[in-house]
Amino acid sequence: MIATLQFTTLLLAVIVCRATQDYAYKDVEEPTLGDSQYGSLWPLPQKVEMSTVAFKLSGASFQIVDAKESSSGASCSLLQNAYRRYDEYIFPISRMQGQNKEKAFASDVSELQVWITSADSECDSYPSVTSDESYELTVDSPVAVLKAPKVWGALRGLETFSQLVYEDEYGAKSINRTEIQDFPRFAHRGLLLDTSRHFLPIKVILANLEAMAWNKFNVFHWHIVDDPSFPYMSRTFPQLSQQGAYHPYTHVYTPSDVKMIIEFARLRGIRVVSEFDTPGHTQSWGKGQKDLLTPCYSGASPSGSFGPVNPILNTTYDFMAMFFKEVSTVFPDAYIHLGGDEVDFSCWKSNPDIQKFMAQQGFGTDYSKLESFYIQRLLDIVTTTNKGYMIWQEVFDNGVKLKSDTVVHVWMGNKFEEELQKVTEAGFTTILSAPWYLDYISYGQDWQKYYKVEPLIFNGTDAQKKLVVGGEACLWGEYVDATNLTPRLWPRASAVGERLWSDKDVKDTNDAYSLAPQRETYSEPLFTGYCAHEYKGV
Amino acid sequence: MIATLQFTTLLLAVIVCRATQDYAYKDVEEPTLGDSQYGSLWPLPQKVEMSTVAFKLSGASFQIVDAKESSSGASCSLLQNAYRRYDEYIFPISRMQGQNKEKAFASDVSELQVWITSADSECDSYPSVTSDESYELTVDSPVAVLKAPKVWGALRGLETFSQLVYEDEYGAKSINRTEIQDFPRFAHRGLLLDTSRHFLPIKVILANLEAMAWNKFNVFHWHIVDDPSFPYMSRTFPQLSQQGAYHPYTHVYTPSDVKMIIEFARLRGIRVVSEFDTPGHTQSWGKGQKDLLTPCYSGASPSGSFGPVNPILNTTYDFMAMFFKEVSTVFPDAYIHLGGDEVDFSCWKSNPDIQKFMAQQGFGTDYSKLESFYIQRLLDIVTTTNKGYMIWQEVFDNGVKLKADTLIHVWKGNQQQYQAEMARVTASGYHTLLSTPWYLNRISYGQDWQAAYKADPQDFNGTDAQKKLVVGGEACLWGEYVDATNLTPRLWPRASAVGERLWSDKDVKDTNDAYSRLTKHRCRMVQRGIPAEPLFTGYCAHEYKGV
Secondary structure: OOOOOOHHHHOOOOOOEEOOOOOOOOOOOOOOOOOOOOOOOOOOOOEEEEEEEEEEOOOOOOEEEEOOOOOOOOOOHHHHHHHHHHHHHHOOOOOOOOOOOOOOOOOEOOEEEEEEOOOOOOOOOOOOOOOOOOEEEEEOOOEEEEEEOOHHHHHHHHHHHHHHOEEOOOOOEEEEEEEEEEOOOOOEEEEEEEOOOOOOOHHHHHHHHHHHHHOOOOEEEEEOOOOOOOOEOOOOOOHHHHHHOOOOOOOOEOHHHHHHHHHHHHOOOOEEEEEOOOOOOOHHHHHHOOOOEEEEEEOOEEEEEEEEEOOOOHHHHHHHHHHHHHHHHHOOOOEEEOOOOOOOOHHHHHOHHHHHHHHHHOOOOOHHHHHHHHHHHHHHHHHOOOOEEEEEHHHHHOOOOOOOOOEEEEOOOOOHHHHHHHHHHOOOEEEEOHHHEOOOOEOOOOHHHHHHOOOOOOOOOHHHHHOEEEEEEEEOOOOOOOOOHHHHHOOHHHHHHHHHHOOOOOOOHHHHHHHOOOOOOOOOOOOOOEEOOOOOOO | OOOOOOOOOOOOOOOOEEOOOOOOOOOOOOOOOOOOOOOOOOOOOOEEEEEEEEEEOOOOOOEEEEOOOOOOOOOOHHHHHHHHHHHHHHOOOOOOOOOOOOOOOOOEOOEEEEEEOOOOOOOOOOOOOOOOOOEEEEEOOOEEEEEEOOHHHHHHHHHHHHHHOEEOOOOOEEEEEEEEEEOOOOOEEEEEEEOOOOOOOHHHHHHHHHHHHHOOOOEEEEEOOOOOOOOEOOOOOOHHHHHHOOOOOOOOEOHHHHHHHHHHHHOOOOEEEEEOOOOOOOHHHHHHOOOOEEEEEEOOEEEEEEEEEOOOOHHHHHHHHHHHHHHHHHOOOOEEEOOOOOOOOHHHHHOHHHHHHHHHHOOOOOHHHHHHHHHHHHHHHHHOOOOEEEEEHHHHHOOOOOOOOOEEEEOOOOHHHHHHHHHHHHHOOOEEEEOHHHEOOOOEOOOOHHHHHHOOOOOOOOOHHHHHOEEEEEEEEOOOOOOOOOHHHHHOOHHHHHHHHHHOOOOOOOHHHHHHHHHHHHHHHHHOOOOOOOOOOOEEOOOOOOO
16 A cells, blocks of 8 residues: 555655546546646645745745744754654655755745744644644745644645645745635544444555645544454553454554554544443443353354443443543543444344343333433443543434433434434534445545535424534444455545535535545546556555 | 555554444334354355364464465465465564474464466466356364465465464454365456546555455456546557646556566456547547537537547548457457547537438438448458457447357346346347446445345346356446545445445345444455445454554
8 A cells, every 4th residue: 555654755746647538438427627727736725825926946945844933843842843744745755954054036936934823832732622723824935824723734735835836847845825714614523433243454544644734624523442352452451452352462453552643643633532432332342351241142152253342331430430430640631532323223122131221220121221321321421531421323213311411413314404403402512423424435436426515405404403513424443454445435435524624615526536645645536537646665 | 545555564464343233213123143153264265164263373483384285386476476475464564484484383373375276277377257266264273274276266265374373362363164165156256446437546556456456356457548638548549648638747647557567466366458449438539539520510510529439431440450459469368458438429420421321321310220320330440359248238239240259237227127137148149247336436325235235136037048147246336436546445345245246145135134244344444455345334453544
């Protein structure tokens, strides 16, 4: 996929990609490929004024520097790391620093000054749903200026700056006089990867975090465990991965791995939201934690198989309290995703102890009440860790009492508009994934389908619309692993990236089509054609 | 995709693969994953008798050697190259040759003797549709014997032998006492790659030839040029790629590249059949060859765009004669694929010169007659090069007169329609190839390998004589949506399903058994360095490292 962790050395800032229009083959409906007035910008900033006046960037003298007035700079490793990364995207062939530094010509952009305007740059913080990602970029000669209240906006602006750089006909790095004011339309722009159905090597996760930054995504939703395997290595309950992972040490994420992934993401302004889905989707938990799952019965005796988490034992809640206490310290993000989807009642129904408990509680035969009983207690436990929670929509649908800051994750069916309406009517914030299940592949340019989705299309007041904080592209793991994940994801996820960042009126698929082929040198093609710099990692 | 051309160094012979059955997620219908009695064999040989008696292969002493009685051996580079390849698949960690050579134990298999039984081994020949790929493999202690009339069967048998090797619980290379008699059900087992819609780097083509050999494919159908680009560098008409390729030297196949690909394929018993599709699908030809294409008219004047090859000019046929004379020497295979599909008549209709010609010839307004006129002359030209030809089904459908040895390539329609076409083609006495159910570029969610696996090329109404005219089939991966970034995992292991259908007995169709073997086979391909995608949730003991 990608040869090594050479993200920073592989890449060119702007790649001229062409796709031929000579196709006469088969029944393909294609957008027309022209040249967008916005060059290769993706996602499109909120406000762009681009002149035809072009300046050059000299490899010998150009530098990204801290503005004198900036509240952050030389001591901020997040910024310095970012300067290095973007310098290498712009000048992929390594160059001697400082040689000919004085020889800048009048038509050069010799510096990009990065100016953090707010007193607290948040350089050493973790990004959050309220992080300010806005920035203003002025490209002029001899100096370009990137102003942002916080480092998060500076990261987004550096990406934009690098996308403005192109090669002229002689291969010289060039950039046009430009004014950009930019901010995200939605605060939560996520990507879900599933490391349970197939284990994903660290390198694959990091590569995709890198690609996320190029598309201004800011949440990595880590669906870390599920039925098939439990690769999360817990310090408190090491048996969970010892017994529940595909392999006890080659197919696990150690605390060090997790830390590295979180820091790698933070440096790119990306939150890592972990999901520990219960009470369903927990088969792998049962291997390392005795009595956690409900024993299923066949007639009067246990069948040997197990169902969802056993909601009637106190030991279950003791376990969950300790487990989520650990999770809340390992993952610094303010939110944990608690799952809660697709609970199968058949095993609960078969178990005589559960039946007895149902009668005691007066639940009758309504097992969704038992589910709610479990979730309610779980939410109370997680609340004590001072974390907010995200849950899949079923939890809301089943009427579980939720904290007011709960994020309801809408994923089901094609009537997502109705669900968004209901959820926001009830006053909850919500994120949308239903139309963005990228694991469902089909022939042709399905990116257009993802691109055309409008998350705020539902009937509701302005106040309700404001409760939609964003969305997530999901790539569930049944059919993807290290061999095919990255090209399957990109650039299809880029369509979601623009929908969540850019203004809602940015929806011209022809314009988008010419923009979409971009830096990801390992992303699959949109259609027939070629890139000037093709993928070398084969 | 694959890190480099290190196929031969990366790999283990047999990999234990598991996929969990604990899925409770979404509406997936899955075959049951068990253990096949045939281990990880893919495609399944015609006759296998496997005992539970296990022998060991010692890394220090095991060798593949020429049998004393063999008609070929030390001087045959095809065989020696294959020994090296398979030795490295079996023992991926390099080992000192010859150390402890004497220390073979009684329960070891210390040698695989390769015995070419026919006087002419065909070591230095090119494979053809009549090549004998049969072999017999006897695994016993202390010696395993692989007997094959020709080197082609030896190549297939070496692959099978390597698939029999597995690691026991201590990681020791092991193999069970086994008797195999094997031969392909169909002589033509092809894979089409399209290097026009996206240019494929040489490395990608070679990697996929390697994977083809692991799946006993024997034809690389190289759809080398088409509308979008002309990457074939012609010595006679260099302007074709100079003007028609995506880039005049980074996105072309030079004569040296072509030679290398053909030799790499030959060493694996794979034919390279080139396709130069005309008269349609030729937009890129027009860029470097003036007057080759038909000028389209808008009203009374040329519109500036061009249509199919211009069939009414003598210069067209002069060009084709010279061009195909070159192609016939560059590609040694006995067949050339001449295309002939999807000709759009609208441009011809718009052109007044064409209209005049139609009237002169008495074609009326039946433009398929003009198409046939062109194809007929093209076939006559190619016939003078002493090549046979393959053509897409439209040429047959339009009633063009064809040589008796023409191969008709069926690609259109639904199941009912392609089966009817197979019946028609064979009723007319022509040989045929099936591709319709194997358009692997058409992806869908889930385990679509099963649909490919269930299709059978002889499943149509016809006599036994008709069925015998089906020489095989081809999996096609058209290039609109694939290039070096995603081609290989999209192709494998989905193409493997086609590989078994075309090699194994027609009664090999148990999808549960296939699922078990294919899951392991897929992991073996991953281990050997090809990023074959997963069939479902699970993992391989040795996962893909090239990320």
